[in-house]
Amino acid sequence: MAFDHVSFRYPRARANALDDVSFQLAAGTSLGIVGESGSGKTTILQILLGLRAATAGTMLFDGTPLDPRSRRQMRAVRRRVQPVFQDPYSSLDPRQRVGRIVAEPVISLGLERGRAQVEERARAALSDVGLDADAGDRYPAEFSGGQRQRIAIARALVTGPEVLVADEPVSALDVATRIEVLELLRRLQATRGLTVVMVSHDISAVAALCPETLVLKDGHVVEHGPTLELVREPREAYTRRLIDAIPRLPSEVT
Amino acid sequence: MSTARPRRRLPATLVLGIVLLSLAAGLALLSLVWLPFELSDTSGGRLEGPSARHLLGTDTFGRDLFSWTMVGTRIALLIGAGAATIALVLGLAVGLLAAFAPGWLDDATSSFLDVLIAFPTLLLAMLVVAVRSPSTTSALLSIGIASSAVVARLSRILAKRVLNEQFVTAARTSGTSWPRIVLVHLLPNMWQTLVVNIALLFGIAVITEAGLSYLGLGVPPPNASLGRLLQEAQATVLSAPLGAIAPGVVIVVIVLGANMLADGLRAHFDPALARNR
């Protein structure tokens, strides 16, 4: 996937939310997008997911420009690019059973015929994220935040996508649960060759999964490179501020 | 809210509401198959008191009060339910459209609805009836339309709230079409609040119908209506109070039942609210 000089402006806004953003995403590599609120990272996400169209520039998928208004194109893309959202309490419909929630992409994109096959896909996805088969019969309210995030990940996996676009997937979770979910994503990267695009304001979570990071400020890309390098020797003052702000633990006394 | 359900006891208000409404409904249903006297029967003496033949006595025209009350109940429930349905369908449609409409249209609709809601239902209903002549259909339509503004405003807010949830965005990225999203995600998350309000609206509709009939704008003779019974009994209320008490009690039972049903449903759907008194 690639962004080619993409800009975006909200209707009636005074300035661009995104300004001339370009980057490329190769299959199998994962990218972190880091910035504060208002930096434009959410907008990038929405364009990646086809929820909004760039007002200037093009987004490319497999070399072809993507037009979110083309239903046919979007259906094909949606099978391959799936989201994981930030808030595990808001991203699952409280009135649906988990099995139905996870199966929704399969149903809406017409990937399987027959109820049994659809259910089987959902069950497989749930087991891939470490949840029991009978989780499908329960409602989201019966699960913890970390488990709900797993359900959301299962829903993202059910179409067999190549790219997972994650919006602050662990920010709303406790430290221990954060690690579980990050390890799950890590495992999926390894076993399925999944490309993960992770948007966050928390560089530690990004560092755990993405070898490459993009730093966004006020809609511009200010820095882009291997994550470790960025953390050790940030070139921009803004990046340094982001890194210094991370609460670090006192070193262990051996 | 918890959906792992050990069978919870139904709230008392809910049960009571259902009981009261069932009583009224029972009377209404009975009137379909059996009436002690035909409505046109004026054989009883004028303004007689209760007796074995006339359970509630007779009115100024010698008609059996009990029979008239039964039919009046039937009309009241019919119009109440009919108007509530019209209000629901119309209001929900307008509310959903407004929620999906572009900003300026949404704001305009919202302001328009606010103006409508500022008027008492009875007044609005009277305006609509004035356009047509009084009839059962007029009463139904007028009350239904007058009540739909409240439903529209509520639906709009509920729809917008659900549309803001991440699971709707997730549905879009799952490739779900908008009509399906409305059916599968929006409505199921809205219906409980709507139902509670419709129950209340039903009570208001019954009162409005009685009011219209009292003013002579409701269902015309020879159809019975509780409101008109009240109006006719006005002149003789001191000498023959039953003529006013009977229809009055029925109205109270229906409206009280509707209100308790609404309250009970709310408590049942969201027990957390009920506990935090």
Add this chain to the structure above:
Amino acid sequence: MSALVTAEALVTVADLGIATRGDAVVQLVRGVSFAVAEGERLGVVGESGSGKTITALAITGLLPGAMTVTGSIDLAGTQVVGAPEGRLRPVRGRDVAMVFQEPLTALDPLMRVGRQVAEPLRRHRHLRGAALDGAVRAALEEVALPSDERILRAFPHELSGGQRQRIALAMALACNPRLLIADEPTTALDVTVQAEILDLVARVVAERRMALLFVTHDIGVIVRVATRLIVMRGGEIVEEGPADEVIRHPRHPYTRTLVDGARLLDRALDRGHLGGGGISS
């Protein structure tokens, strides 16, 4: 449980128990005892469901009605458990003030921010007119907010998360409380803003010599703010001690899990991956 009950203890919590009332009785907090001395900075660490927030709320007497509270909470001489609202009201603000996680819910959305800061100042310090204006500006300056008209006349939703939290802090400080309780005040904020707010809280607390009770699930955060720690799990205290000690040499297995987890994430920054076989549980 060891309780640091010294003569200068500002708050002494003894054998606190909190349970829900009604059909399903759930014991949320059990046998919790600890003390906060004047000017001390105590951190309460635990995951969601550990009972840390509800314990903090209990100290202010702000628990939702459907709860049964047992035990004792002595706040600067006032017994909070079972106290009627009338006895608690003067205590709030004067002895204890609280800053919450989500300032959007703690601030009145329909009142301009300047007025919201003025309210507690007017009520507790009995200030009016020009003196009140001066106090409001001073309050804003203390939390490093520009005291210009734009901020004073803004509504909460017009400000950024960090600014809102500063306002909430200014309001809490207005009555010069002896104890400031902060419940996850930075969790909803960006990382850079988080650091600023933490430094602000630490500075203000030191300058005014207030005691601080800081509740959070983030170990990295607590280390910057607290000198002593209490670790809670499932409604009970499982470990307590000086912050540095507890982090470097956790004794209870649960504490060890928490610290290990935090370290894994911390190290990911240096290593570029999570490393290890996960956390010991």
